[in-house]
Amino acid sequence: MRGMSIIVKTVVRLIAPAMLLVGVSVALHGHLTPGGGFQGGVMLGSTFLLLLLAFGLDFMEGKLGFRFGDSLRGLGAAMILLVGLLGLTFGFWFFSWPFRNEAVYLFGVPSEFFSSGNLLLYDIGEAIHVAAAFLIVFYCFARK
Amino acid sequence: MRRLVEFSFLAAVSFTLILIAAFYLPPFGAHPFPVGQYYVERSLEEVKAWNSVQAIIWEYRGYDTLGETAVLFAAVLGVVTLFRRMVKSERNEHHR
Structure with missing residues (x-):
């Protein structure tokens, strides 16, 4: 192509x-x-599609390889799962956030970043996962 | 004749069940899911997120979103598996 x-x-x-x-901003401010x-990841994926259509497959695969996108997709999915598993520590349940003490971490004042x-963390993982997933789907469609 | 008896029996049973269920419906105009009101009222202090949609989909309904992520993962895996064969065969034709 x-x-x-x-x-x-x-x-x-x-x-x-x-x-x-804009995609990164939408993904990172998901809680505000x-x-x-997902929405930020789709914006990143559509940017990749635009670059793929404009510059061609060879240019894009030189910058962001298929293997790299595939491993990035697994990394995002694993990040969601690991943050979910982190909730199991300290006697909490799966997909919860154990550090509820505000002095320790996060859970701070609403409206702060x-x-x-x-x-x-979920939003970052989901954005990486969705962006890389769309990227490699577009690679697959562009190759054939 | 027998079919008519069976049919009328089933119709009577279903009508009775529907009638019983109709008395347990929520009142007219009431919210069908009272949990929605709970989310609206409590999500800010429990999750500390301004965007209560994100609070619902990641905190209250986290398993649902995890399954959704797994569905996307499996779908993309299927696309890659399906198209890898075509790409390989095309490459072989070029080498030939």
């Missing part, structure tokens, strides 16, 4: 960083504003 014309490449070069930034890990316990 080859890239598109110079006009498309220039426009994509302008707007792709903004799209990536509308959005969340570091608040609401494990939601931030």
Whole structure:
């Protein structure tokens, strides 16, 4: 799959960083504003699709390999599972957040960035998982 | 004749059950899921998250979201497995 014309490449070069930034922002502020890990991950994935269409498969695979995306996907899914398993410690239950003492960690004041316990970690893991999943699905579709 | 008897028996039983169930319906205009009101009232102090949707999907309904993630993982795994064969065969044709 080859890239598109110079006009498309220039426009994509302008707007792709903004799209990536908005995606990361939506994913990281999932516990404060509308959005969340999945929504931010889908924005990142659509940015990858735009780059793939504009610059072609070879360029994108040179920057972000298929193997790398696949392992990133597993990393995001494993991060969600590990944060869920972390809830089992200190006598709490699966998918809970054991560090409920505000002096220790998170669960702080609402509206601050570091608040609401494990939601931030879940959002980061879900964003990585979804973005990498969409990336490798687009690779699969673009190759054939 | 026998089918008619069976049918009328079943119809009577189902009608009775529906009638009994109708008396236990929530009153008209009431919220069908009272737990929604609980989420709205308590999620800010329990989870300390402004976005109560995120509080519901990760904290109260965490297992549901975990299953959803597993579904996405399995779906992408299926896509990769399906397309790897095609990519390999195409590559072999190029080498030939």
